[in-house]
Amino acid sequence: MKENLTIVKVGGKIVEEEASLQKLLEEFTAVEGPKVLIHGGGRTATALAAKMGIETRMVDGRRITDEDMLRVVTMVYAGLVNKNVVAKLQSLGVKALGLTGADMDVIRSHRRPVKEIDYGFVGDVDNVDGEALSVLIDRNFVPVMAPLTHDGKGQLLNTNADTIAGEVAKALASYYQVTLIYCFEKKGVLANPDDDDSVIPLITPQKYESLKEQQVIQGGMIPKLDNSFAALRAGVDKVIITRVGQIGKDGGTTILNYEVQ
Amino acid sequence: MKENLTIVKVGGKIVEEEASLQKLLEEFTAVEGPKVLIHGGGRTATALAAKMGIETRMVDGRRITDEDMLRVVTMVYAGLVNKNVVAKLQSLGVKALGLTGADMDVIRSHRRPVKEIDYGFVGDVDNVDGEALSVLIDRNFVPVMAPLTHDGKGQLLNTNADTIAGEVAKALASYYQVTLIYCFEKKGVLANPDDDDSVIPLITPQKYESLKEQQVIQGGMIPKLDNSFAALRAGVDKVIITRVGQIGKDGGTTILNYEVQ
Numbered sequence: 001m002k003e004n005l006t007i008v009k010v011g012g013k014i015v016e017e018e019a020s021l022q023k024l025l026e027e028f029t030a031v032e033g034p035k036v037l038i039h040g041g042g043r044t045a046t047a048l049a050a051k052m053g054i055e056t057r058m059v060d061g062r063r064i065t066d067e068d069m070l071r072v073v074t075m076v077y078a079g080l081v082n083k084n085v086v087a088k089l090q091s092l093g094v095k096a097l098g099l100t101g102a103d104m105d106v107i108r109s110h111r112r113p114v115k116e117i118d119y120g121f122v123g124d125v126d127n128v129d130g131e132a133l134s135v136l137i138d139r140n141f142v143p144v145m146a147p148l149t150h151d152g153k154g155q156l157l158n159t160n161a162d163t164i165a166g167e168v169a170k171a172l173a174s175y176y177q178v179t180l181i182y183c184f185e186k187k188g189v190l191a192n193p194d195d196d197d198s199v200i201p202l203i204t205p206q207k208y209e210s211l212k213e214q215q216v217i218q219g220g221m222i223p224k225l226d227n228s229f230a231a232l233r234a235g236v237d238k239v240i241i242t243r244v245g246q247i248g249k250d251g252g253t254t255i256l257n258y259e260v261q
Numbered sequence: 262m263k264e265n266l267t268i269v270k271v272g273g274k275i276v277e278e279e280a281s282l283q284k285l286l287e288e289f290t291a292v293e294g295p296k297v298l299i300h301g302g303g304r305t306a307t308a309l310a311a312k313m314g315i316e317t318r319m320v321d322g323r324r325i326t327d328e329d330m331l332r333v334v335t336m337v338y339a340g341l342v343n344k345n346v347v348a349k350l351q352s353l354g355v356k357a358l359g360l361t362g363a364d365m366d367v368i369r370s371h372r373r374p375v376k377e378i379d380y381g382f383v384g385d386v387d388n389v390d391g392e393a394l395s396v397l398i399d400r401n402f403v404p405v406m407a408p409l410t411h412d413g414k415g416q417l418l419n420t421n422a423d424t425i426a427g428e429v430a431k432a433l434a435s436y437y438q439v440t441l442i443y444c445f446e447k448k449g450v451l452a453n454p455d456d457d458d459s460v461i462p463l464i465t466p467q468k469y470e471s472l473k474e475q476q477v478i479q480g481g482m483i484p485k486l487d488n489s490f491a492a493l494r495a496g497v498d499k500v501i502i503t504r505v506g507q508i509g510k511d512g513g514t515t516i517l518n519y520e521v522q
Contacts, residue, residue, distance in 0.1 A: 048336075052312050071341060075309075078359075079340020080332060083409065083417055087363040091415035097365050098339075102348040103358045104402060139396070141365060148344065154352035156344055 005137070005176035006031050006248075009038040009165035010183045014244055015081055016044050024183070025085070027247040029092040034137045034176065036168060037089075037096075038145045040161040041081040045073045061220065065120040065158040073158050077146040086144050097141045101125075101149030102156060104132045107164065109149035109157050123149040123157025125164070130171030137176075162224065166231045173235030180231055181240045181247060182224065188241050188253035189225070191216055203255045205229065225255065232257035266398070266437035267292050267509075270299040270426035271444045275505055276342055277305050285444070286346070288508040290353040295398045295437065297429060298350075298357075299406045301422040302342040306334045322481065326381040326419040334419050338407040347405050358402045362386075362410030363417060365393045368425065370410035370418050384410040384418025386425070391432030398437075423485065427492045434496030441492055442501045442508060443485065449502050449514035450486070452477055464516045466490065486516065493518035 008028055014020045028037055042063065046056045049072045057064040065073065082098040089096035101107025101123075109123030133143055145168065147161035162182065169180040188199035203211065208225060211217040217225065228239040232255065242252025269289055275281045289298055303324065307317045310333045318325040326334065343359040350357035362368025362384075370384030394404055406429065408422035423443065430441040449460035464472065469486060472478040478486065489500040493516065503513025 048313075051314075052309075074344050075336035075340040077340070078344045079336040079338070083335050083339045083361055083363055086361070087411045087417045088415040090363055090366050090411060090413060095365060096363075098359075098361070098363075100344055100347070100359070102344055102351055104356060105351050135400070150348040150351060152351060154349040156348045 002175065002177045004033050004179065005172055006033065006035045006179050006181065007038065007165060007169050007172070008035065008181045008183060008247060009161060010244070011040050011161070011185075013043060013185065014183065015039045015041065015085060020244055021085070021088070024244045024247075025088050025092060027244065029089065029094050031248050034140075034142075036133070036137070036143045036145065036172070037085070038147070038161055038165045038168065039077075039081060039085060040147060041073070041077045044081060045069075045076040048072055048076055059117050059119070062119060062122070062160070063158065064118075065122050067121070070121040070156060070158060074148060074156055077148055082144060082146040089142065089144065095141050096144045097136060098144045098146065100146050100156070101159065101164075105129060105150075105152070106132055107149040107159070107167070108152050109159055110151055111155070111157060121155065121157050123151065123159045125149060125159060125167045128167050128171035130174060133168070133172060134175040137172075162227060166227045169231050169236045170234040173237075178236045179238045179240065180228070180236055181242060182228070183242060183244055183247060185243060187243055187246065187251060189217065189221060199251065200253050202260065203253060204259050205257065206259055228255045229257060263436065263438045265294050265440065266433055267294065267296045267440050267442065268299065268426060268430050268433070269296065269442045269444055269508060270422060271505070272301050272422070272446075274304060274446065275444065276300045276302065276346060281505055282346070282349070285505045285508075286349050286353060288505065290350070290355050292509050295401075295403075297394070297398070297404045297406065297433070298346065299408070299422055299426045299429065300338075300342060300346060301408060302334070302338045305342060306330075306337040309333050309337055320378050320380070323380060323383070323421070324419065325379075326383050328382070331382040331417060331419060335409060335417055338409055343405060343407040350403065350405065356402050357405045358397060359405045359407065361407050361417070362420065362425075366390060366411075366413070367393055368410040368420070368428070369413050370420055371412055372416070372418060382416070382418050384412065384420045386410060386420060386428045389428050389432035391429075391435060394429070394433060395436040398433075423488060427488045430492050430497045431495040434498075439497045440499045440501065441489070441497055442503060443489070444503060444505055444508060446504060448504055448507065448512060450478065450482060460512065461514050463521065464514060465520050466518065467520055489516045490518060
């Protein structure tokens with residue numbers, strides 16, 4: 001029987017506001033057993049870029065990352081956000097270790113090929129070194145991962161934090177029984193987007209198909225769920241979509257790769 | 262017999278210019294056996310601060326670090342400089358791992374008490390976890406350390422990189438035979454500051470006293486040498502003051518804590 005491991009992915013908004021960050025970190029600290037935190041930081045990056053006179057361009061929610069913007073996200077994700085989270089976790093007794101994909105060569109990627117859009121210095125993940133991460137985790141260290149990877153040729157690449165969470169979960173599934181928690185603003189996947197209490201408690205493959213047919217699930221939620229099912233198919237035990245205040249508690253949407261009787 | 266370990270401390274200027282950085286990293290890669298790199302980044306921090314409309318104030322070469330400046334140095338040291346160095350070292354086959362003192366709780370410090378000057382969020386080192394570093398080093402990882410520490414209560418603190426180098430060297434002296442290399446712009450300690458070729462090859466305690474009496478060594482070089490002797494007294498094997506292009510080669514000034522016949 002493999003040991004349980006919890007991977008929590010939090011969006012930028014949560015880690016960028018003092019109150020929600022503190023709440024998140026206390027909740028994360030209370031999660032028992034080995035764990036990993038993966039964070040964003042996009043809002044701070046956009047604000048810093050503006051201060052430096054650098055324009056932020058987004059396409060379908062993805063940041064166009066030219067050389068200047070890569071410097072900005074490297075400073076914000078790996079520096080400001082990551083190290084503040086690490087220092088605060090230490091104060092809560094968590095042996096945090098901040099990492100980008102370049103550190104210990106844990107996440108290799110390649111620059112996304114230019115098709116219709118040139119995303120710039122954006123990386124698509126090739127490999128996660130689950131073994132290196134598991135060595136740290138087994139020594140009770142808690143990786144805190146910023147959404148940056150590298151190509152092995154000296155180039156840092158900006159990489160979506162949801163994607164990193166999914167890929168890290170897959171790589172660690174050989175070593176642990178992995179629960180991946182995506183933490184965002186809503187209580188979970190909603191049956192009615194205007195009703196915050198209409199959380200769908202469980203989504204299985206059959207249920208997912210019918211929710212898509214009924215157009216209950218649409219838009220930006222589809223890639224999130226597709227990623228979740230991909231992680232489950234690759235050996236991740238369970239994916240939960242929830243919000244801060246509910247990590248490790250009932251509530252939120254659980255996604256399973258099998259039908260429940 | 263303990264294994265040799267080389268600690269290289271490089272100033273900001275070297276890591277901030279593409280050509281000298283590349284040269285440094287190739288030299289550092291060529292250093293055999295376990296090693297640690299400690300870097301600065303002050304010039305980039307000053308430039309970023311200026312871009313953000315934040316004034317840089319220095320007292321005796323030390324940066325006054327208010328809240329805004331702490332954000333700047335965290336972004337630059339732990340983000341921009343550290344992660345670029347790490348990614349480039351990976352491309353050279355070095356298993357680099359970027360660290361601040363908060364990561365793995367490796368360097369605890371306390372905020373410097375206010376006497377005549379309030380340095381702000383500046384930390385004086387209390388403890389270096391040599392054991393945690395040695396575990397990484399023994400697995401062939403190469404720590405790349407940014408000049409930031411933490412107080413264990415969630416606060417990051419700006420800490421002089423020369424000091425970090427000395428403290429890390431002392432902490433690792435229980436585990437390894439440590440050579441500490443301070444890498445700066447000059448070839449070594451100069452007998453005549455106007456003659457770049459007047460390098461003093463060896464400084465022992467007696468020699469140091471006589472050089473101070475003759476006022477050959479004065480000003481900013483005195484704290485550097487005092488730190489070096491403090492590291493030697495704490496068990497560090499050898500300190501070398503040299504420049505890029507000469508790491509691991511003859512040349513530079515060697516500092517020993519005993520008299521040579």
